[in-house]
Amino acid sequence: EPEVTQTPSHQVTQMGQEVILRCVPISNHLYFYWYRQILGQKVEFLVSFYNNEISEKSEIFDDQFSVERPDGSNFTLKIRSTKLEDSAMYFCASSALASNTGELFFGEGSRLTVL
Amino acid sequence: GENVEQHPSTLSVQEGDSAVIKCTYSDSASNYFPWYKQELGKRPQLIIDIRSNVGEKKDQRIAVTLNKTAKHFSLHITETQPEDSAVYFCAASPPYNTDKLIFGTGTRLQVFP
Numbered sequence: 001e002p003e004v005t006q007t008p009s010h011q012v013t014q015m016g017q018e019v020i021l022r023c024v025p026i027s028n029h030l031y032f033y034w035y036r037q038i039l040g041q042k043v044e045f046l047v048s049f050y051n052n053e054i055s056e057k058s059e060i061f062d063d064q065f066s067v068e069r070p071d072g073s074n075f076t077l078k079i080r081s082t083k084l085e086d087s088a089m090y091f092c093a094s095s096a097l098a099s100n101t102g103e104l105f106f107g108e109g110s111r112l113t114v115l
Numbered sequence: 116g117e118n119v120e121q122h123p124s125t126l127s128v129q130e131g132d133s134a135v136i137k138c139t140y141s142d143s144a145s146n147y148f149p150w151y152k153q154e155l156g157k158r159p160q161l162i163i164d165i166r167s168n169v170g171e172k173k174d175q176r177i178a179v180t181l182n183k184t185a186k187h188f189s190l191h192i193t194e195t196q197p198e199d200s201a202v203y204f205c206a207a208s209p210p211y212n213t214d215k216l217i218f219g220t221g222t223r224l225q226v227f228p
Contacts (some may be wrong), residue, residue: 004158020174032123035218038228042218042219042221043159043204043206043218044218045217048215056215058215091159103149104149104161106151106158106159108158109155109158
């Protein structure tokens with residue numbers, strides 16, 4: 001069964017460093033997302049991406065965040081200068097249809113720890 | 116914007132008993148309500164969903180009910196088994212040309228043999 005894959009599974013970084021989280025969505029999917037989950041809290045929407053551009057972003061997704069689909073298969077989330085409060089599990093997801101129409105498939109997450 | 120509340124935060128049941136998890140939402144125009152199951156260390160996976168034009172949906176031991184008037188929806192698991200132990204998240208999809216899910220805070224279900 002096709003899966004969304006994410007790397008790394010865990011990254012530890014120093015405050016102020018840049019981090020790139022990578023995702024390979026399911027190959028025939030058109031909609032791509034990043035969500036995050038701070039430990040013990042709810043899963044929060046960060047950004048959606050469709051047709052090679054951001055379709056929607058939350059207030060969490062400020063100028064420190066960016067997304068890219070550089071080569072037609074990878075979908076990356078970059079945090080330019082990490083803060084302590086960026087420590088969380090970051091989930092990539094993809095769907096064949098918009099998420100209010102079709103199933104969202106999640107990756108297993110990348111745990112980011114900012115020291 | 117849409118806000119989703121979920122209760123209880125933890126739920127312990129004996130194997131074979133039923134479990135019910137409840138969610139409320141704030142935007143009466145939300146029209147899609149999925150439930151995700153997340154086993155420890157694994158990815159969230161869709162287990163059932165319901166749309167606003169339907170009041171109830173069932174899939175074997177799992178059912179979801181939706182009360183649009185009261186703006187709440189519930190997950191019902193009957194004949195629980197130890198492998199049902201996981202964190203369950205409800206979600207709602209706001210309308211108005213949006214493409215995101217708003218999740219509840221999760222319910223940790225433990226089924227004791």
